[in-house]
Amino acid sequence: MTENNELIRSSAAALAGKLAAREVTAVEVTQAHLDRIAAVDGKVNAFLHVNTEEALAVAAEVDAIRAAGGAAAEELHALAGVPIAVKDLIVTVGQPTTAGSKILEGWHSPYDATVVQRLRAAKMPILGKTNLDEFAMGSSTEHSAYGPTHNPWDLDRIPGGSGGGSAAAVAAFEAPLALGTDTGGSIRQPGAVTGTVGVKPTYGGVSRYGAIAMASSLDQIGPVSRTVLDSALLHQVIGGHDPHDSTSLPDPLEDLVAAASIGNVRGMKIGIIKELHGEGYQAGVENRFNESLELLKEAGAEIVEVSCPNFKYALGAYYLIMPSEASSNLAKFDGVRFGLRVLPEDGPMTIERVMGATRAAGFGDEVKRRIILGTYALSAGYYDAYYGSAQKVRTLIQRDFDAAFAKADVLISPTAPTTAFKLGEKLNDPLAMYLNDVATIPANMAGVPGLSLPGGLADEDGLPVGVQLLAPARQDARLYRVGAVLESLLEAQWGGPLLDKAPSLTAAPSLNDSSSADSSSAGAALSHGGSH
Amino acid sequence: MAAINRDDVAHLARLAHIEMSAEELDRMAGELAVIVDSVKSVSEAAGDDVPATSHPIPLTNVFREDVVGHTFTAEQALSGAPDAYEGRFKVPAILDEG
Numbered sequence: 272m273t274e275n276n277e278l279i280r281s282s283a284a285a286l287a288g289k290l291a292a293r294e295v296t297a298v299e300v301t302q303a304h305l306d307r308i309a310a311v312d313g314k315v316n317a318f319l320h321v322n323t324e325e326a327l328a329v330a331a332e333v334d335a336i337r338a339a340g341g342a343a344a345e346e347l348h349a350l351a352g353v354p355i356a357v358k359d360l361i362v363t364v365g366q367p368t369t370a371g372s373k374i375l376e377g378w379h380s381p382y383d384a385t386v387v388q389r390l391r392a393a394k395m396p397i398l399g400k401t402n403l404d405e406f407a408m409g410s411s412t413e414h415s416a417y418g419p420t421h422n423p424w425d426l427d428r429i430p431g432g433s434g435g436g437s438a439a440a441v442a443a444f445e446a447p448l449a450l451g452t453d454t455g456g457s458i459r460q461p462g463a464v465t466g467t468v469g470v471k472p473t474y475g476g477v478s479r480y481g482a483i484a485m486a487s488s489l490d491q492i493g494p495v496s497r498t499v500l501d502s503a504l505l506h507q508v509i510g511g512h513d514p515h516d517s518t519s520l521p522d523p524l525e526d527l528v529a530a531a532s533i534g535n536v537r538g539m540k541i542g543i544i545k546e547l548h549g550e551g552y553q554a555g556v557e558n559r560f561n562e563s564l565e566l567l568k569e570a571g572a573e574i575v576e577v578s579c580p581n582f583k584y585a586l587g588a589y590y591l592i593m594p595s596e597a598s599s600n601l602a603k604f605d606g607v608r609f610g611l612r613v614l615p616e617d618g619p620m621t622i623e624r625v626m627g628a629t630r631a632a633g634f635g636d637e638v639k640r641r642i643i644l645g646t647y648a649l650s651a652g653y654y655d656a657y658y659g660s661a662q663k664v665r666t667l668i669q670r671d672f673d674a675a676f677a678k679a680d681v682l683i684s685p686t687a688p689t690t691a692f693k694l695g696e697k698l699n700d701p702l703a704m705y706l707n708d709v710a711t712i713p714a715n716m717a718g719v720p721g722l723s724l725p726g727g728l729a730d731e732d733g734l735p736v737g738v739q740l741l742a743p744a745r746q747d748a749r750l751y752r753v754g755a756v757l758e759s760l761l762e763a764q765w766g767g768p769l770l771d772k773a774p775s776l777t778a779a780p781s782l783n784d785s786s787s788a789d790s791s792s793a794g795a796a797l798s799h800g801g802s803h
Numbered sequence: 804m805a806a807i808n809r810d811d812v813a814h815l816a817r818l819a820h821i822e823m824s825a826e827e828l829d830r831m832a833g834e835l836a837v838i839v840d841s842v843k844s845v846s847e848a849a850g851d852d853v854p855a856t857s858h859p860i861p862l863t864n865v866f867r868e869d870v871v872g873h874t875f876t877a878e879q880a881l882s883g884a885p886d887a888y889e890g891r892f893k894v895p896a897i898l899d900e901g
Binding site: 381382474517518521588590602605606608610611615619622623625630631634639640644646660662664665667669701702715718 | 811817818839843846879885895
């Protein structure tokens with residue numbers, strides 16, 4: 272097993288430069304990441320499927336086009352040959368899509384998601400499909416039917432969720448880029464707890480066609496990376512209008528890479544959201560957050576305080592709207608059209624009973640909880656009090672954002688109230704698990720874009736802290752501008768990227784725990800989830 | 804708002820087509836009671852004058868040209884089905900006829 276450290280630790284932008292200069296081939300780059308996956312994913316479990324053959328074939332195609340030169344070589348996308356991982360909620364031809372659920376085990380989509388088509392058009396080799404909480408329902412990846420993903424900073428801790436696989440893959444240098452989906456924080460919170468970057472674009476800014484829907488009015492596909500610039504590069508590949516998604520915004524995409532390259536925040540107003548820090552936030556999170564504010568201030572930004580008084584209702588309203596939409600969206604898993612079919616053990620063999628048995632066996636606890644909760648919130652007699660009220664809260668949250676953005680260009684908060692907790696710690700307390708998303712949910716409720724970037728390590732546990740930036744709808748460019756500046760100021764202090772401080776996953780093999788002896792690595796269904 | 808109890812959960816599970824064991828119903832009822840209690844405040848947050856928002860960025864009249872686009876073959880559409888027969892989804896009995 273060889274590992275090319277320089278290649279796997281390079282940013283996507285740096286790899287693109289090396290490929291264009293023909294210092295390295297796309298096959299070498301892709302193989303280096305496949306080798307890394309083989310070396311460490313037995314411990315991390317970020318991947319549910321590794322797409323070796325197709326990824327190498329796409330890389331070889333890019334190399335051949337480059338070697339031949341001419342117009343075809345010049346027309347290659349800047350990220351051609353830069354490999355990427357895809358969250359297993361996004362459908363792909365040629366690879367299974369499970370959504371982290373038993374009900375879709377082994378299922379192959381007959382079509383590609385629009386974002387996947389765009390990766391293919393850019394000739395980015397797809398390394399494989401990443402682990403997630405079942406149907407993206409969770410904040411820890413522990414609700415995956417295929418075992419939890421482990422945080423590369425501490426393998427006993429959660430990598431966040433639902434997109435823990437994508438974040439961990441990027442943090443463990445198994446991929447320079449990944450796709451995630453964010454319904455209440457599933458890109459940003461994993462980014463925060465793994466020391467990586469994640470962006471939830473404006474609702475409708477990236478097509479959702481081919482993302483298996485959880486809550487259609489909240490779901491959003493977005494980039495996962497190690498640097499702000501890399502997220503901007505990926506956002507430009509996947510963003511823009513798609514006629515296949517009726518909620519896709521017709522607006523032309525802004526130049527996000529240019530925004531990430533502006534390099535100053537002088538005169539910008541940055542608003543601290545009073546309700547999203549302080550009480551309930553871990554001391555180390557608060558400290559790193561305050562340091563980021565100081566750096567932005569020194570760089571010439573004006574820090575103002577804004578109040579969003581209705582954010583206190585956001586979590587409650589989210590846990591009515593999201594399950595309501597999820598219960599409708601998941602009705603299609605009926606044991607007829609795709610996936611699992613389980614027959615009842617006895618009694619009449621009607622379609623209704625087959626459906627009941629299939630869904631009982633195919634769905635995990637968290638999915639069942641949310642379907643029941645959503646069915647409850649939508650039922651006659653409760654609709655107005657629950658779903659109706661929650662939709663009104665949505666209006667109040669939008670008004671809070673409008674008022675805040677009248678005073679500030681960008682808002683800032685910690686991404687999550689705590690650093691990564693231990694696997695199993697909150698598994699039997701759904702409400703405690705839901706509280707992880709308190710700072711990320713408001714953006715989904717209002718449709719505004721958000722970005723999480725590493726803010727440093729908490730003093731008390733040495734684990735990564737995330738800083739969240741929020742911008743008005745359609746102003747994603749502001750996130751990249753401020754994010755890139757803050758990132759460079761922080762890295763100047765740290766003397767390099769935060770991930771340089773993460774433990775090596777390959778050193779001291781004698782200290783490996785028993786799970787790493789599992790040589791089947793990617794796709795291995797670890798069975799210890801939920802044992803606490 | 805009324806609390807959620809075990810009978811409610813059993814009824815909802817039937818509506819949602821999820822078979823549940825007695826043990827599962829007990830556990831689910833306990834967990835959901837806590838969750839429902841914590842989201843109660845939502846009903847008091849907004850007055851009657853606040854309009855509901857169903858989509859964060861509403862778009863209206865999203866149409867496409869009325870032409871045939873990409874379609875799946877029957878084989879593709881049936882490729883993930885647990886059972887199929889002569890180009891159709893095959894299901895168990897619709898009615899309970901013993």
